[in-house]
Amino acid sequence: MPVCYRHPDRITGLSCSRCGKPICAECSHDNAVGQLCPECAAPSDRHRVIQGRQIYGKPTFQTAPVSFTIMAVTAAIYLIGFMSPNLDVTLTNWLAQANWLVLAGDWWRIFTAALLHGSFLHIGFNMHALYLFGPRMEQQVGSPSFAALYVAAAGAGGLTSYLLGPLDQVSIGASGAIFGLFGAWIFVAWKMRHTPGGRSMFTLLFVLLAINVVISLAPGIDGLAHLGGFVAGVVIAALWSVLAVGKGNAVGIRTAVAAGFVAAEFAAVLLLAPF
Secondary structure, three states: OOEOOOOOOOEOOEEOOOOOOEEOOOOOEEEOOEEEOOOOOOOOOOOOOEEHHHHHOOOOOOOOHHHHHHHHHHHHHHHHHHHOHHHHHHHHHHHOEEHHHHHOOOOOHHHHHHHOOOOHHHHHHHHHHHHHHHHHHHHHHOHHHHHHHHHHHHHHHHHHHHHHOOOOOEEOOOHHHHHHHHHHHHHHHHHOOOOHHHHHHHHHHHHHHHHHHHHHOOOOOOHHHHHHHHHHHHHHHHHHHHHOOOOOOHHHHHHHHHHHHHHHHHHHHHHOOOO
16 A cells, blocks of 8 residues: 655555655645645645645535535435334425326426435435545535535436336435445546556545445346436546636536536436436
């Protein structure tokens, strides 16, 4: 495993995006092109250096408000349904993705199904994954961009399941959105594959991807939603790398790109019927 070039006792998966040297969280400086080592991040003109511990420390609501809000709202909806079976039925009737109801005009269901979970294990797995992948992504790209990415990935998963899945299928869960975050991180790791830290991260994420692909094939799992969310995450991250990196209004560009996916999903669910 690579170690920080300034702290040889610290194993790290990070590396400088400019020179490729492995760095720990304390030595990392956030930058529009990724994390930089102290030498490459030396301030010039009016540029502001952000310490790595501000970005890679323990995530909090202050550093990742959208991620924690999503976790709180999703958990609250699950607890309400758990404590009140009648409310659980009402929430399911209004929010779950029943494909025949989407076809009848309930377009919002491809997005709102991400708020519902059928068991403690289901919501625990998804919210733990969101905690692992969400806050750091939000800190890197900005809260508006992250919120748009999450909604776009959820909608892409729901749309794929609607178009390619059985008409009588009912789907719930945030897995499509989580796979979207996973896809975005896979793309980031692939872009950094020529650095030691990037290779390490890409290998780890690839192994996790293989495990989740196997899980997606199990009975009762909506693998189409996983696929749709993952592809959306990769494509959105790729567009961000082309259109937003290094731009002064990068957050606005990222938000617009992801919001464009949401708008396209909304149009597609209204105009297209299941195959």
